Amino acid sequence: MGNNVKSYLEMREITKTYRTYDHAVVVALKGANLRVRKGTVHAVLGENGAGKTTLMEILAGVLKKDSGTIYFKGQKLEVENASQAFAQGIGMVHQRLSLIEDFTVAENIVLGIEPTNRLGIINLEQIEKKVSKFFQESGFALEASGIVNTLSIGQRQKVEIMRALYRGADLLILDEPTSALTEQEVQDLFRLINVFKKQGKTIIFITHKIEEVLDIADELTVLRKGRTIGEGQIKDFSKKEIIQMIMGEPISLRIERIPLRKGKILLSVRDLSVSSNGNLERVKNISFDLKEGEITAIAGVSGNGQKELVEAIFGLRLPATGKILVNSKDITNLLPRGRREMGISYIPEDRMNLGSSLKSSLMENVIVDKYYKPPFSERGWRQIDLCKKYAEKLVSNYNIKIPDVDCCVGTLSGGNIQRVIIARELTTDFTILIAQEPTMGLDLGSIKYVYNLLLEMRNEGKTILLLTSDMDEIINLSDRILVMYRGEIVANLDNNLKPITKEEIGEYMLGIKRQNHIELLG
Amino acid sequence: MIIPLIDSVIYTMLAATTPVVLAALGVMFTNFSGMFNIALEGMMLVSAFFSVFVVDITSNLWLGMIAGIGAATILGLSIFFICHYFHAEIFIVGMGANLIATGLTTFMAVQLKGSSSLIFENVPKLRRIAIPIIENIPILRGLSGHYVIDYLAIAISVICYILVFYTPYGYHLRTIGKDEWVAKTLGISITKHQFISYLWCGFLCGLGGAVLSLPVGVFLGGPVGMANGRGWLAIAVLCLGQENPLNILAAALFIGATSALSDLLQVTTSLSPRLLMALPFAAALIAIVFYMAKEHKTSLGIKI
Amino acid sequence: MKSKIIITFIGVFLGVTIFTLVGFAGPSTAILIPGTIGDNPLFQEDIKGAKEAAEIAGLKEPKVVEGGDDYASYEKKLISLAATNQYDILVTFTDSMADSIVKVANMFPEQKFILVYGDIHLATEEIPPNLFSSKFRSEDQGYLAGYFAGLVTKSNLPNANEELKIGIMMPDIYPAWNDILIPAYEHGAKAVDPNIEVIQSVLGSWVDVSKGAQAAKMQFAQGVDIILLLTGSACMGAVDEAKVEGKYIIGFNTNIIHLEPDVILGCVLINNREEVKNILLRAYKNTLPFGTEEVVGAKEGVVSFTFDDPNYKQRVPEEIQIAMLECYKRLQNGEINPLGD
Ligand SMILES: Nc1ncnc2c1ncn2[C@@H]1O[C@H](COP(=O)(O)OP(=O)(O)OP(=O)(O)O)[C@@H](O)[C@H]1O
Ligand SMILES: [Mg+2]
Secondary structure (H helix, E strand, O other), X not given: OHHHXXXXXXXXXXXXXXXXXXXXXXXXXXXXXXXXXXXXXXXXXXXXXXXXXXXXXXXXXXXOOOEEEEEEXXXXXXXXXXXXXXXXXXEEEOOOOOOOOOOEXXXXXXXXXXXXXXXXXXXXXXXXXXXXXXXXXXOOOOOOOOEHHHOOHHHHHHHHHHHHHHOOOOEEEEEOOOOOOOHHHHHHHHHHHHHHHHOOOEEEEEOOOHHHHHHXXXXXXXXXXXXXXXXEEHHHOOHHHHHHHHHOOOOOOOOOOOOOOOOOEEEEEEXXXXXXXXXXXXXXXXXXXXXXXXXXXXXXXXXXXHHHHHHHHHOOOOOOEEEEEEOOEEOOOOOHHHHHHOOEEEEOOOHXXXXXXXXXXXXXXXXXXXXOOOOOEEOOEEOHHHHXXXXXXXXXXXXXXXXXXXXXXXXXXXXXXXXXXXXXXXXXXXXXXXXXXXXXXXXXXXXXXXXXXXXXXXXXXXXXXXXXXXXXXXXXXXXXXEEEEOOEEEEEEEOOOOOOOHXXXXXXXXXXXXXXXXXXXX | OXXXXXXXXXXXXXXXXXXXXXXXXXXXXXXXXXXXXXXXHHHHHHHHHHHHXXXXXXXXXXXXXXXXXXXXXXXXXXXXXXXXXXXXXXXXXXXXXXXXXXXXXXXXXXXXXXXOEEEOOOOOOOOEEOOOOHHHOOOHHHHOOEEHXXXXXXXXXXXXXXXXXXXXXXXXXXXXXXXXXXXXXXXXXXXXXXXXXHHHHHHHHHXXXXXXXXXXXXXXXXXXXXXXXXXXXXXXXXXXXXOXXXXXXXXXXXHHHHHHHHHHHHHHOOOOHHHHHOHHHHHHHHHHHHHHHHHHHHHOOOOO | OHHHXXXXXXXXXXXXXXXXXXXXXXXXXXXXXXXXXXXXXXXXXXXXHHHHHHHHHOOOOOEEEEOOOOOOHHHHHHHHHHHHOOOOEEEEEOHHHHHHHHHHHHHOOOXXXXXXXXXXXXXXXXXXXXXXXXXXXXXXXXXXXXXHHHHHHHOOOOOOXXXXXXXXXXXXXXXXXXXXXXHHHHHHHHHHOOOOEEEEEEOOOOOOHHHXXXXXXXXXHOOOOEEEEOOOHHHHHHHHHHHHHOOEEEEEEOOOHHHOXXXXXEEEEEOHHHHHHXXXXXXXXXXXXXXXXEEEOOOOOOEEEOOOOHHHHHHOOHHHHHHHHHHXXXXXXXXXXXXXX
């Protein structure tokens, strides 16, 4: 039977059921098929929770399938764990990054296959040299001795890709690699993918962004609710058809944003300077105001101080100098809970570590910012029934796919975890929202839903600080755009006066242009 | 007059360090593997019992040491298997193991000699080993004349350091400790490493228990037992030393030094003995508080 | 399923209760041990004494109840023993039981109680009429030990040094030790030479042997050459340390010289077995003056020293042996006040 398989990779009738300790059962794959030809870029598409990640992790040996067969290079593939899959030439870059933050790049790359001397001792210098050489050969600029936690998400993604290649992957699986990358970084990645393709490698590519699919992929497979519901050549489909296949209905991200009259100032940042862990000054003397009924975007190439700025505003990092005022009250020394009580809400970029507690239930995750207040607690007693009802309401409002609210959040698909966080942060009495990559990993339908929500909130008179790597999101949503370059604000652009173009922002982002003081005041 | 005092402070410090550093290294391994073992006290106690018991039967110190290590390892592995196969809460199983160790050793001691304290007569005892030249140098003299396990403890700390930071095994272990997910995606077996870490913990706590009973040929059971809180101090030491075996050694030496200091002040000053007895524990507590405060500040990005 | 478990529990509970009640029937004397018998040779001797008394009087063997490690339960156990109404006499020991026994004696005026080596005045000024109490003069013990330590540290025994320092080591802090025993020890030593200095260590544990060894090491480094070990097995670590360092030890309450004859030169003893036997025999003959207290010590022969131990005789210099006997006689005659004037 294996002999008449023409494809490079064929997965047939794969099923997978997750069972958790509290006996909740989730059927993630109900007989999914995937056929991939050698030397192509193959897009795997589907809405949140469709089973894309599950299917790929089975292929990469991280998960075990319940039933079904896999043929790879004409032979039946049976792998017990990830290192066996690596040995077969299957490498995967996971949706949830899998790097050890305090290890160096080189250490992360060789992790699991460390070379040693005769005594079993590792020589770090030698490894760094080897990895550096490998980077150079693949035309890749990255410091092998750098510590991973100093790298941007995009750079980390590259480290993961390099790790897969270092281990000799012929089949490279990329699970939503672009969701946190800036446009520039996405272009870099695509260039890299094209190089791999030329070398005869095969790439499986998962994304929710249709433009990217049209850009880079040759073929596609669409999953819905654990089944394969479409496959074929990209050139045979239009953008609309692809969206229709994924979501079951046509969706457009176009939204109506009517300019509002400017309201009063809700949050002001005055002469703020913030240092990174390594004591580098990352934010330099920044001042700006956020006004009622306004969405303000902060644009910038990642690593220009946006992360530190947001952390300082929310109280995760103490500023070196400067003040942060909410309704003219100084909150510079408040802890995050105090700031939440001043009306700040925060959707963090790192949804797995900062945004949610993966080992806690959904109910606990959505009440964690308010469990101590009435009506969730009355006279020191937690109102469990009420909390549960509240959580169930959020699950249905935000269409979160979860068996019940006591399941832990770690079992959800990437997009569903994002929905949990958005549900929690938007269902409070906030006046100021800091939204960092709010649509990261969401499918089109959910993105649309979130956009509408954000606009609704703005129209109610709230203020939103938006940080995102998606330029279209910035241009479509924001009233005002601040551009950060090397820790300073270099441009203050009003998107309502005349529509700003991507190119214009790009010039400021790269430091080619810079506004003068008067322009900066807006 | 002052020189012999310094000698004995150094000597006592090292002697007090040994069981604590061994147990702390043991719990370090289990901490890396993500199954934090709190049953150190119990493991030391069973080892203290079985090692001296076997020496009494066989008159062979090495066999006794092996028996102690074996007993501690069996207790450790039972904790591991209960938690692994029945998904039991590790802390509760660990507490249970501590209680069982106290009960079991006391029960067996009473069965054997009708008393929870076994004072064996005419058993061979662990001998002190003098280091030829050092034993005659004032002050350095405190480094000489220890038991074989004391010297071993220092060597083991260094070996653990190399193991943790310079071998693939150490890398895999630390990977699991930092993020199990990463280990899984790279095909590093978590269960296997948890199992091995419990073997380590058994071996190290076994040695730590043997050094309590073998030098004197005595086992003392009862509600507190002769481990006398060292297993808990070891956890404090781990908090201070974190994941570096040499830091753990340093932290254990610090605790040992406070213990020696408390003994010294009792015989040289008229400070309240009650206060002085609490010194090592108070020192551990204060050190941890300071350490945590420092960690907290670094996490907020404050210069210190 | 659940009801089955409950029924099993109730069954076991009832069974145990009935068993204990039936087990109690018979003897007319009951002994409550405040602690465990196993690790305390004193209690073992007490029980032997009580058994001997019963044998001589031709009575049933006394019932022995072990209190265990749960201090809080002793009083309850005493009450339940009294409540069974099956024993003529209830016996218990030590200072720690003084409060409880007075309280229970007042609760059950018909029942007779005896407290051995416990200071009843810790609990009350007025001794209940159904209670007899006997207390040992621990100052006699302290003085004897101190005198011996003084003689040894000044002697030319091979391991005695120039310095006039002696040590005392105890597992924990007790008022009775602090106020009586230690001052008497000091007095005894100063009677030999007023320049002798006493150094003390408290271990904070009854069972931590290594701690005992480490504390002894500190004392030896200070110039101490002989240490009195007050009970507590943790002090055994000191014996070992003394052997390595070549120093001496004095034992307390029971004779432990055979453990390390070269190191343990002598022990102060209390003959509690005879005392318990005596008291009970008097009680059986109805000659025991209930409602009063007796204090016994060297004079009554209850406190003594290892004068007859063959190792002592062989290893301790003749003149020290003679001096010790002399001192003991003077204590017995009341010529010495062990706590000074
Ligand atoms: N460890 C787990 N335990 C239980 N259920 C799980 C687990 N991992 C995933 N699931 C469930 O399986 C289904 C498929 O998840 P999967 O991660 O494959 O989705 P996905 O297609 O990758 O979605 P997304 O686009 O959001 O990443 C989801 O309903 C999810 O809740
Ligand atoms: Mg996914």
